[in-house]
Amino acid sequence: MCLGIPGEIVEILPDRPDLAMVAVSGVRRAINIGLLDKETVAPGDWILIHVGFALSKIDETEAKAALDFLESIGQAYDDEIAALRQSMIEQG
Structure with a gap:
């Protein structure tokens, strides 16, 4: 399963x-x-991420609700976070 995951721009x-x-x-x-x-977009903004790309800007309330839901589904969310940990976009 591929999920869109909320992330906060740092x-x-x-x-x-x-x-x-x-x-x-x-x-x-x-x-x-x-x-x-x-x-x-600026630091502090929330975005919806899928396969290394920001798909849309979302508000913090929507981001928190999505994260709560994703964490509640268990293994699929854990798999997406593991994939994110392993992913790398070349910066230079």
Whole structure:
């Protein structure tokens, strides 16, 4: 199962404005935010992530509700977090 997972933007990478460092359940990864070109995003904003790409900007309430739901489904969420831990987007 592939899930969209909420993450909080920690930093927009200065040398790669199409990438943001995002925190998801204790995991920090560079995420491509290029699909959000019509949105203004900044540290503290929440985004919905799927396979290393930000699909949309969401509000914190929606993010928290989604995280609560995802954590409640157990193994599928654990598998997605494990995949996120192993993923890497080249930054340089």
